[in-house]
Amino acid sequence: GYSWAISGGEEAAEHFCGQNKINARQASEAHSLMQQLAELVQRRLSLASSGMELELPLRLRPPTSLQAKLIRECVLDGLIDHVAVACPDLGSHAYICADLGREKPVFIHNSSNTFRYRPSPSVIVFNEIISTHKHFMRDCIGVDPLLLAKRAALGKSPLLQLGEFLPVPAPRYMPEQDTVLAFASPSYVPLDHMLPTVEVDVPADTIFRYKVLAKALLEGQVIPGFPSVNLLARPSLVLHAPTNPRVAGIVSPLWQNKVGSRAQLIERWAVDSRFLLEGFLKWIPASMHEDVRLNWPPKASKQSAARRRGDENFR
Structure with a gap:
């Protein structure tokens, strides 16, 4: 903006700086350096x-x-430890931040561009705090809380915690994408501030992913045509009874071998054709055990594995 304003003369540049709360001398120096x-x-x-x-x-x-x-994502990553959250209980336009604790209000300095925004952002990041009769934040920028929630889902900062996965809306396996999605309510840890609920790809380092996959497998969503027999219990049991022998028999192997998708399951069967067999037998009548043993792994997986080997040979 300053580069365009200065083309209209010094007066136009000063007017631009005044409107946008920018130090005219510093902007002029930065502009000159850029040209050089x-x-x-x-x-x-x-x-x-x-x-x-x-x-x-x-x-x-x-x-x-x-x-x-x-740019906002870069600023957020760089100032993730300088997040402030609006706290009207402590005063008009008051915020709280980890630097001062939850009991002391901090305000946006009037030299910051964000000071002019109405309504004030619910979450901001800042560069520094200066203290006079009050505490003020300088160099502020408003942040969409949803962006923070999405950053929490990436698991790249210990200051952002994904939290527990919610039972409602229910987690789900997406057959076309071959992934497991669930809703979670992340939080900003230093302030224990809850962030918006978001749907995320369940990480591979949590057992919840393998529970949802096991449920989907038993419901016939993962392997076409499997299972082809009536089960002794409802697949939803997988999410609610972790100590049940049936649940442990099918979830534990998935978790221990980090098999969290259809592709990984087929790869595992290519290496170990008896994988999941004993666990699955606990879900079906004993009269069906022999037939299942003879046809394990499920035929759909055999076809997929053969197709994959054919593609590799072709390449």
């Missing part, structure tokens, strides 16, 4: 001869929606 660097790059790398000549003076265009999103 552009000239150096242009000259040293001979950009003109390669058809990549820069148009000087540089006038940066506003970021696209995608660029703005990526």
Whole structure:
């Protein structure tokens, strides 16, 4: 914005800085440095001869929606330990942050662009706190709480916790994507602040993924045509009775071998054709055991494995 404003003269640039609460001197210095660097790059790398000549003076265009999103994600990752959450109980436009604790209010400094936003963001990140008669945050930017929740699902920060998976809406196996999805309510750990509920791909390091897959397998969602016999118990038992022998018999092998998808199950059967057999036998009448043993693993998996081997041989 400043690059375009300065093209209209010093007065226009100062007006732009005043409107956007920007230090005019610092913006001018940054703009001059940007132009100097552009000239150096242009000259040293001979950009003109390669058809990549820069148009000087540089006038940066506003970021696209995608660029703005990526910038916000970068800022959030860099300031993940400087998150503040609105707390109206402590005063108008008051926030709380981990640096000061939940009992002390902190406010947005009036030099920050975010100070002008109404309504005030419910969650912000900040660069520093200055203290006078009150505590103020500087260099603030509003953050969508949903973005924090999605970052929690990635499991890349100990400050964001995914939390327990919710029974309602029910978790589900997606046959076409071959993945397990569930809803969770993440939290920002330093403030024990609950974030919006999000549907996430259940991580492979939690047993819940294998429970949902086992339930889907018994319901016939994973392998076409399997199971072809009536079960002795409802598949939903898998999610509610972890100590039940039937449940342990089918969930434990999946969990121990980290088999959390159809593709991984077929790969496992290619290595160990008896995988899951004993666990599955606990779910069907004894009169069917011999037939199941003779036809294990399920035929659909055999066809898929053969097709995969054929593809590999073709390659």
